[in-house]
Amino acid sequence: MSTNRPDRLTDRNYSLQSADEFHLALTEEQQTELERILFEDARTEHEWERGVICVITRSSGQNRVSFLVHDILDPADGDINYGGSVQFDADYRYEAVARAREVGDAAGLLYIHTHPNLTGDETAFPNPSVGDLNTAEKDLFEDANRLGDEAPLGIAIVKDTSRQWRVIGYEFDTPDTADDVGKAAYSPSSARTFDADCVRVVGKSLREYPTSKKTDGAAGAAAAISPDTQDSTIELWGEDGQRQLNSLRVGLVGAGGGGSILAEHLARMGIGELVVIDFDRVEPANLNRAQGASRADADARRPKVDIAERLAQLGGTAPGFSVDVYEASVVEARPQYGAIDRLLDCDVVIHAAEGEWPTRVLDEMAHAHLVPVISGGSHLHNTGGVLDENAYAQATIAGPGQPCQNCARHWRETAANDEMNNPDATGPGDYGLDEGAEGADETTGEDREPSTNSVNLIVAGMVTLRLQDYVLGVAGGQRGIRRFMPGTWSMEEGISSCKPGCPMKSLLADGDTHQLTLSNDPKYAKIRRDLNGGDEQ
Template sequence: MSGPWSVVMTGEQWDDLRVHLFPGDRDEHGAVLRCGIARSPRGNRLLVRDVVLAENGVDYVAGDRGYRKLTASFVADNIDVCADEDLAYLAVHNHGGHANVGFSTTDMASHERGYPALLDINDGVPVGALVFATGAVAGDIWLGGGERAEITHLRVAGRPQMTLTPNPLTAAIADPGYDRQTRIFGDRGQAVLAGSKVAVVGLGGAGSLISEYLARLGVGELILIDPDRIDPTNLPRVVGARRSDAMTWLRDPRRPAFLRTIGDRIAFFKVRIAARVAREASPTVRITAVPRSVLDSDVAAMLTDCDHIFLAADSALVRRLVNSITHQYLVPHTQVGSKVSVKNGEVTDIFSVSRMSSPGSGCLQCNGLIPAWKLTEEATSPEQRRRQRYVEDDAVHAPSVITLNAVAASRAVDDWLMAVGGLVEADVTRDRWAMYHPLVDEPVEVEPTQKPGCLQCGPSRFAKGDGATLPVLLHPAGATVR
């Protein structure tokens, strides 16, 4: 468990905890956070699964050696739950102040007295403490074997996204090339973009636009995932695609079958085209281009420590996977797409959609967007796992046009940008899914519903991190990531 430690919680959890710790009485209050754990090359994250508020005078009482303390019974009840469910235990209290906070010598002495025993009860799963000011947080994490770590930050994965640190961080002056953006977000906002790791799953019409937008905004790291090669029919919609990428001279219908087959096999991967466009847009962006299915277990693992996922692949299996990652690893995602419905040769509906889902909110499963029949169909057909599918007849290509994709892609990136840039209005704290129907010039917004006990966003998976299995396929032998 080497590497930095951080904490992630949902916006709703933060609201509950903030109101409890800072009700306006300028007094000290307490709570316990029970957390799943996620480990990755970027570090270790404690994912807040439960916020257990300590009742003043009952669970949080006058201390023997300090001002206040959690009662022994309250601690025992929570550490027992953590031990049973393999969760990390974090005791919480607050100090005064706003932008700076740290533990007192009395706090640290209490950690020395109590945390070795709690670590034993929790079978070596981390225990520790957080102390909050209104705009800051510090942490002391006990890892076993005499090791301890401080937290680098706490991230609130909500609307808006917030990052709390023990002390204010000085933002470097942004590249002058981003002058027009920093006039909106400031140097600190540009630094947030530069420090963001964002994935785009599906690099077709919508995904290729999103990838370019993110690169031009100055996002620091992109993970691009799509197993498909460019097809001549994709050229009008995939940003930066060239006829030579699609090997059109080999795939011309007038060519012999063996030449068309060669063209099919050597056409460029969509991720390669997207990576080329992103690098032309931003010479500093770090890109991992993965020409494989996101359903491969090792590829799916790459999404679990991203800061956001844009889902632009219309597959029920992929939707289920990304939906699971959002709630299991507290990584927000936005599902993006457009569709043209045709019946008897007549266009019956056209729409573009952007659905941003925050951890703990109503999910794609709750809202009927991962149909069981489609999961079954895709799971039994490798060809349909590989290809996007919009119409019932495999031989018919669905209608599509770049402008429809642009509407969805722009809305999706704007929603994310407002959230991470802190420009969301105070009353816009819940997800709202947006659709636009150009046939009738009608925008529609809906608030996603949440079903109790949902297997995707409910307690069976929520914030378990590495403690639950993702719905992936077996890793294919010999597959490579580049």
């Protein structure tokens, strides 16, 4: 059944110790840059043991903490030395600390170095030497004293390529008083260490690499498959591809006409976990397009997330598939009504809700937290009931390596701000029908976007195919906007990159240092008042 936010979420989770999952995330461009620094022109064994310092930020979800690579500080000659272990020059480290301070309070440092493959075992994961660990404890404890206890700190060891990792996060208690200095509880040896479950690389595609921890399921990078229930899709993209899909945790924002279809079909495709967020209730006017909803659901004004949960549970094919639903808002700042932190636990998010404010928040999240967002929607321009050439159904991807939704004109600041303050403000695709006009909901008086299940099915199919392509490359690795024009039965391509100087790109990997544009959601408050006889609670 649907749930709101647990009380324990009133504070963000900043600690690796209390998190269930730990990821490292970076962009494709950063992965290419790291490969250049760490592996290019290496000729001897010790040249393979190279290093680099990255400024990182923290992304704090409900259950997952991710370290995001924010900046890569290209080392100069003498910045990295080898004396039985990789050693980072003091001036180079001071430069990194200064840069982390510039980024913000949730910024810290990640020390990366390489290990040669001396065993010949291509499947073996790298492990730090005793010297590496001793150096890491000392250096990172000094960094914690400079940056604060809450700064994200860690080391990463990479073997031969940037695709086999061991990532270790560190947490320390640093001395607060002179009496604390020198005590074992406030020393490098008091470090608490945590191995990362997965490395995510986000850009033109989404790739997840297992770490030496080899975590299975949605917390990691691979999962068990079911040859019985997934035989046809395994035939299409193979067992390895199905394992990747089965390991995905997908967020679904919106459980209406398109979202209800997606809830079932994402589960049937084989994702490992689905997180559904919507605060709306089923009404009679929804029944022409609400997949799985009955007249009894409409009469009871059942939460749409409950219908989505029912459909997903019936359709799930991945072993151990689970669905988690929240009757909540992604733009709501108050934890008891909001759910944005749960989306930060996801590998990718599907956006199937109306409104320019939610689109803006998810666009910011995609860039600041490196969680790509695939959006689907339609706009049924018509004249006298006949679709004209401007009617469309579309699917697009936002995030690193993809055009943002602002450049695609899917949200505008003035309209998003209006929605923040006005429960009756319309979103993209809302035509602004006059109250009481044909097409307005007779029950609530709210304007409704013209919609039909046939077009919703097309949108859901496009979104699902784009997810498959984004993760597995089954359709050529498409970028930007893809749009179907049902009035002319034609396909169009939209922008494939952002405009020059796009401000959204400046948010890349800002993590918790960026404040998402959240506030009190007036639309959700209005629904709560309607359900509770005028009481918002």
